[in-house]
Amino acid sequence: xxxxxxxxxxxxxxxxxxxxxxxxxxxxxxxxxxxxxxxxxxxxxxxxxxxxxxxxxxxxxxxxxxxxxxxxxxxxxxxxxxxxxxxxxxxxxxx
Numbered sequence: 001x002x003x004x005x006x007x008x009x010x011x012x013x014x015x016x017x018x019x020x021x022x023x024x025x026x027x028x029x030x031x032x033x034x035x036x037x038x039x040x041x042x043x044x045x046x047x048x049x050x051x052x053x054x055x056x057x058x059x060x061x062x063x064x065x066x067x068x069x070x071x072x073x074x075x076x077x078x079x080x081x082x083x084x085x086x087x088x089x090x091x092x093x094x095x
Contacts, residue, residue, distance in 0.1 A: 001043045001046065001077050001078065001079060002043075002077060002078050002079070003039060003040055003042065003043060003078075003079050003081065004078055004079070004080045004081070005039075005080075005081045006080055006081060006082045006083075008082070008083070009070075009081050009082055009083055009084055012083070012084040013032070013035070013084050016031075016068075016084065016086065017031065017032050031066070034065075034066075035065055035066075035068075035070070038063060038065050038070075039063070039070065039072075039081050042063065042072065042079050043079065046061070046072075046074045046079055047061065047074070049061040049062055049063045049064070049072075050062050050064075052071055054071060054083075054085075055071075057073075059073060059074045059075065060072070060073050060074075061073075061074065067086060067087075068084055068085060068086045069083075069084075069085040069086070070083070070084055070085075071083040071085065
C-alpha cells in the first residue's frame with residue numbers, strides 16, 4: 001500500500017508549520033516530522049482510525065494527531081491524505 005498527499009493537504013500543512021514556526025521553529029520541524037511518521041504508519045493498519053465524522057463512507061477515516069484531524073481515503077492499494085483540520089470551518093470536498 002502507498003501513501004499519497006493531496007496538494008490541498010500539503011498547502012494546509014505548510015501554512016500550519018509556518019504559523020507554529022513564527023514562535024517555535026524547532027517545534028514546527030518536530031510537528032512536521034511526527035505528523036508525516038503518523039501518516040506513513042497508516043500503511044500497516046489503514047482501518048485503525050475512526051470512520052470519518054465528515055463523510056459517510058467506511059473508507060474515509062480520521063487520524064487524530066495533537067488536536068488535529070487528518071482525513072484520509074483508503075482506495076485499493078493507495079491511501080490519500082486529503083485534509084488537515086484544526087479548529088476551523090471545514091467544508092468537505094468530494095472525494
